[in-house]
Amino acid sequence: MLRESWINAVLLAALVAVPLWALAAGEPFVITLATKVAIFALAGVGLNLALGLGGLISFGHAAFFGLGGYVAGILAWHEANAMPVTTLPFTIEGTNEMLAIWPVAMLVAGLAAALIGALSLRTSGVYFIMVTLAFAQMLYYFAISWPAYGGEDGLSFYVRNTFPGANTFDPIQFFAICLVLLAGALALSWAIRRSRFGLALMGARQNAQRVVSLGIRPFGIRLTAFVISGMITGLAGALYADLNRFVSPQMLSWHMSGEIMIFVILGGVGRLYGPIAGAGLFILLEHLLGGVSEYWQALLGLLLLVVVLFARGGLIGVLSKEARDG
Amino acid sequence: MSVMLLIEQVLNGLQYGVMLFLMAAGLTLVFGVMGLINLAHGSLYMVGAFACAGVAAATGSFWLGLAASLAAAAAAGALVEVAVIRRLYDRDHLDQVLATFALILVFSEGTRWLFGSFPLYLSVPEVLSGAVTLPGGIEYSLYRLAIIVAGFAVAAGLFWLIGRTRLGVRIRAGESDREMIAALGVDIRKLYTVVFALGAALAGLAGALVGTIQSVQVGMGEPVLILAFVVIVIGGIGSIKGALVGALLVGMTDTLGKVLLPVAFGTVMDASDATAIGSALASMLIYILMAGVLIYRPQGLFGEAH
Amino acid sequence: MNLLKSTAAAMTALALAVPAQAEDVKVGMITTLSGGGAGLGIDVRDGFQLALKLAGTDGVELIVEDDQRKPDVAVQLADKMIQSEQVDVLTGIIWSNLAMAVVPAATAQGKFYLSPNAGPSALAGARCHENYFNVAWQNDNLHEAAGAYANDAGFSNSFIMAPNYPAGQDALAGYKRFYEGDLAGEVYTKLGQSDYASEIAQIRASGADSVFFFLPGGMGIAFMKQYAESGVDIPLVGPAFSFDQGILQAVGAAALGVKNTSQWSKDLDNAANRTFVDAFQEEYGRLPSLYASQGYDTANLLLSAMEKADVADQDAFRAALKEADFASTRGDFAFNTNHHPIQDIYVREVIQEGDVFTNKIVGVALEDRGDAYAAECNM
Incomplete structure (x- = not known):
């Protein structure tokens, strides 16, 4: 464990140091990439709660990521066009305040997670994987064909939302905002692990019967974990919308679900800092391999294969030379 | 809507369902026997289509191409099983999902490297081209009829193989008890390779048959893969019978949904809105069906409770 | 990087x-x-x-x-x-x-x-x-030209079809902007759809005298192959995207003779x-x-x-x-005033030259066409 915490410290230091270096070297795009890593890591931290702690293999987290993104996009779009989102039953105005957008994004993602989770958790194993995928696909097709917010074209809002006391257009300041939220999610994750709730959740993964015999219903704790997980991923989606100042159904696609899952697995399932390592490595590979060949995705695939087959426990697992049971 | 049109649409749903069955059968077999989720099943479908198009273009014979699709997909399947899949059987589903997701990337870009970025040409053989008039005066594509017949023939063959042959006995034994079958002296590694190659060949056949009337291009396997998963989840994972029923159900729901829903909405709103809303709902319909089935029966229609 | x-x-x-x-x-x-x-x-x-x-x-x-x-x-x-x-x-x-x-x-x-x-x-x-x-x-241009061509060709009952996404909705709107006849049917397909059997059945039953479709990429290839197999012989019209040089070879003889609209031809x-x-x-x-x-x-x-x-x-x-x-x-x-082209849009026909499928120009659909949105642009 000692060695793993040392690695975690290095990871976090790197995530802070790289953008600072980029700022000094005048490479704003590197800061954008680091921001992307932080946001994807945040989405991964969300998924890791359900997947790593609860053993709930959700192949549909793009649903929450995309919903969070659409909340940010829709609110900002209404603000920009000075049109209320709805006037019935009461007026909801658009907004470009991140502090107002985030709670709404998390609320919407959380409600969706509660609904999807309540239905999906009736199943288990492969069925759970596929049902979560099916719900995400439903939302994806809905977003494509619903014309009000751009359908497949997506929705642009051109100006990044605002945060009191910060200039969000400055890449490094926006990065700092994302980093603080990531740190908050990590702290929450850490606290959950230590809590009675976290122990019950892990217990339900390892031996559901025993948890039941202790008088705890696994369904309830699993659903709670799934909802928290969806909310964190939804927050990440809202940030990603702000990074690009754009949302599209792509954020809801099954490729997105797969990528969020890859961040978690690549870093090491169930490890607190796993998503940071996974997202960092993924973005790095994407950009390094892109320079090697037009067919870089094949190289990426081969590398992923090697990781799965020979590097069990993900990047952190390999570095700390300590296997852990998923 | 006339009865004739409805019958034609039912035939279309049947043909679609039969194709989905060819994909789903391999997927469900591999899951049932080896407990493996194979996201790369769609890539084997693509391999079949490209092999068929490549050989048909080189030799001028569709039938040689069809044979090549079976051979190439089975070979690719066996190769992948020995090189990669074999190491995944005792892993959890998560590792399987990631590894086979990686295989999709390798297969897709590898195919693009070999065949280029443009779709390939593959067309219906002379004897099966054109339309025939069915009893009742319905004009229907001969090739689609042939697909329906071929699909049911393969289904029958598969039921025979599993129910009546020595290989089938081993496969069923492998599904229920792996230690037992190893103790009986069956080479389980070879059995797994054979089952995987069989599933791959079915996917390859589906790819060639469908590629002929659709488009042979990189990435063609992914939408079908998701549908095949929907099928086996509805039918119950591991059950060939479930795959057949699930495939026909999905084929019918999708085909009839997109025809009937706009008409149904058209009775209560104006035509343009009805078309837009009806088609939007139709594209979500099979996922709604799947969610419905699972809420009603979490283990699928023919799956065993666990 | x-x-x-x-x-x-x-x-x-x-x-x-x-x-x-x-x-x-x-x-x-x-x-x-x-x-x-x-x-x-x-x-x-x-x-x-x-x-x-x-x-x-x-x-x-x-x-x-x-x-x-x-x-x-x-x-x-x-x-x-x-x-x-x-x-x-x-x-x-x-x-x-x-x-x-x-x-x-x-x-x-x-x-x-x-x-x-x-x-x-x-x-x-x-x-x-x-x-x-x-x-x-402008995205609507080739569809508008298809509508204009349909009038010239004497079509008066078109069946029109596009995927259900913004470009598809624009395509049908563009066609209808110039087309003067009746509509035998209007269908939105699923984006990325690869099987068109049920749409073809609807076309057959509709009694249309022409079919306008906008199905870019693999969707168009699939549709044309299946259409050729179905025995339906109502003439097809479409924008050039489905009849592009890269795609035509994959469609093959199924596309021969089809009219399509384009601002360019080889x-x-x-x-x-x-x-x-x-x-x-x-x-x-x-x-x-x-x-x-x-x-x-x-x-x-x-x-x-x-x-x-x-x-x-x-x-x-x-x-x-x-x-x-x-x-x-x-x-x-x-x-144009909105920095979009003013250009002629032609009607092409798919032909075969040796082994290669390609297009030849058979007429002009719209001359010096700008676009429908220039007036909304305050530049």
């Missing part, structure tokens, strides 16, 4: 022939080079690079990056090119949804954007921008086009496509402006672009 970087300065051998240029122009090309739809991006890139090569200029520094057809990747690449590479001009995007994500932000930051393919209506109308030039067409008889078609075949060993011609024209537009003005002087450079003083492969070409 070199994502698919290929810097094409080069061609110094002909440097003597180059007119003196005030300053180099840095061009960032974001286009689709991997995954589905890569063929279109590759053609645009190749056409663009061919024009630079033929001009023998070393005044253009070209950076090419792959957007993987993902809007978020395109946005990030644009950020990179604007922030880190500090390009003067952006170009290359194939898809409307990616253009909508990238173009407004790029022009707002004072960059020029030359569109070699996508022409979404918002960018032609209310959201038009003085730094945005479309060198291809048999257009003008000097610029003859040079382009020959040079493209020699350079890349394949016939050029619509997209290649658009990439080629985009580069030539840029070069024509560079000869007249310095890119650092934005107003002068913009005015030089606006003149469109270059030899287009499609003959006459001018910019």
Whole structure:
């Protein structure tokens, strides 16, 4: 464990140091990439709660990521066009305040997670994987064909939302905002692990019967974990919308679900800092391999294969030379 | 809507369902026997289509191409099983999902490297081209009829193989008890390779048959893969019978949904809105069906409770 | 951080022939080079690079990056090119949804954007921008031309069909803008759909005298093959996207005789086009496509402006672009008030030349067509 915490410290230091270096070297795009890593890591931290702690293999987290993104996009779009989102039953105005957008994004993602989770958790194993995928696909097709917010074209809002006391257009300041939220999610994750709730959740993964015999219903704790997980991923989606100042159904696609899952697995399932390592490595590979060949995705695939087959426990697992049971 | 049109649409749903069955059968077999989720099943479908198009273009014979699709997909399947899949059987589903997701990337870009970025040409053989008039005066594509017949023939063959042959006995034994079958002296590694190659060949056949009337291009396997998963989840994972029923159900729901829903909405709103809303709902319909089935029966229609 | 970087300065051998240029122009090309739809991006890139090569200029520094057809990747690449590479001009995007994500932000930051393919209506109308030039067409144009052709051909009962997404909805609206007859049916298919049996059955039952369809990429290939097999022989009309050089070979004989509308064809008889078609075949060993011609024209537009003005002087450079003083492969070409093309749109027919399927021009559908949104543009 000692060695793993040392690695975690290095990871976090790197995530802070790289953008600072980029700022000094005048490479704003590197800061954008680091921001992307932080946001994807945040989405991964969300998924890791359900997947790593609860053993709930959700192949549909793009649903929450995309919903969070659409909340940010829709609110900002209404603000920009000075049109209320709805006037019935009461007026909801658009907004470009991140502090107002985030709670709404998390609320919407959380409600969706509660609904999807309540239905999906009736199943288990492969069925759970596929049902979560099916719900995400439903939302994806809905977003494509619903014309009000751009359908497949997506929705642009051109100006990044605002945060009191910060200039969000400055890449490094926006990065700092994302980093603080990531740190908050990590702290929450850490606290959950230590809590009675976290122990019950892990217990339900390892031996559901025993948890039941202790008088705890696994369904309830699993659903709670799934909802928290969806909310964190939804927050990440809202940030990603702000990074690009754009949302599209792509954020809801099954490729997105797969990528969020890859961040978690690549870093090491169930490890607190796993998503940071996974997202960092993924973005790095994407950009390094892109320079090697037009067919870089094949190289990426081969590398992923090697990781799965020979590097069990993900990047952190390999570095700390300590296997852990998923 | 006339009865004739409805019958034609039912035939279309049947043909679609039969194709989905060819994909789903391999997927469900591999899951049932080896407990493996194979996201790369769609890539084997693509391999079949490209092999068929490549050989048909080189030799001028569709039938040689069809044979090549079976051979190439089975070979690719066996190769992948020995090189990669074999190491995944005792892993959890998560590792399987990631590894086979990686295989999709390798297969897709590898195919693009070999065949280029443009779709390939593959067309219906002379004897099966054109339309025939069915009893009742319905004009229907001969090739689609042939697909329906071929699909049911393969289904029958598969039921025979599993129910009546020595290989089938081993496969069923492998599904229920792996230690037992190893103790009986069956080479389980070879059995797994054979089952995987069989599933791959079915996917390859589906790819060639469908590629002929659709488009042979990189990435063609992914939408079908998701549908095949929907099928086996509805039918119950591991059950060939479930795959057949699930495939026909999905084929019918999708085909009839997109025809009937706009008409149904058209009775209560104006035509343009009805078309837009009806088609939007139709594209979500099979996922709604799947969610419905699972809420009603979490283990699928023919799956065993666990 | 070199994502698919290929810097094409080069061609110094002909440097003597180059007119003196005030300053180099840095061009960032974001286009689709991997995954589905890569063929279109590759053609645009190749056409663009061919024009630079033929001009023998070393005044253009070209950076090419792959957007993987993902809007978020395109946005990030644009950020990179604007922030880190500090390009003067952006170009290359194939898809409307990616253009909508990238173009407004790029022009707002004072960059020029030359569109070699996508022409979404918002960018032609209310959201038009003085730094945005479309060198291809407004998205509705080819559909409008199809509607006009349907009138000329005497069709009066069309069945129309497109995928259920914004470009599909625009396509049907564009067709209906010019088409004067009745509609036998109007169907939206699922985006990415590959089986059209049920739509074909509806077409058969509809009693239509013509079918207009907009199904780009693999969707169109699948539809035409299945249509040819179905025994339905109602004439098809469509925009050029489904009859492009790259796609036709995959459709084969099923497309023979089908009429399609395009602003370009390889048999257009003008000097610029003859040079382009020959040079493209020699350079890349394949016939050029619509997209290649658009990439080629985009580069030539840029070069024509560079000869007249310095890119650092934005107003002068913009005015030089606006003149469109270059030899287009499609003959006459001018910019409308909203910086979208005014051009002829032709009717082509699919024919077979030896083993190769290609198009020949059979008529003009619309002459000097601008677009329906120019009036909404306050520039």
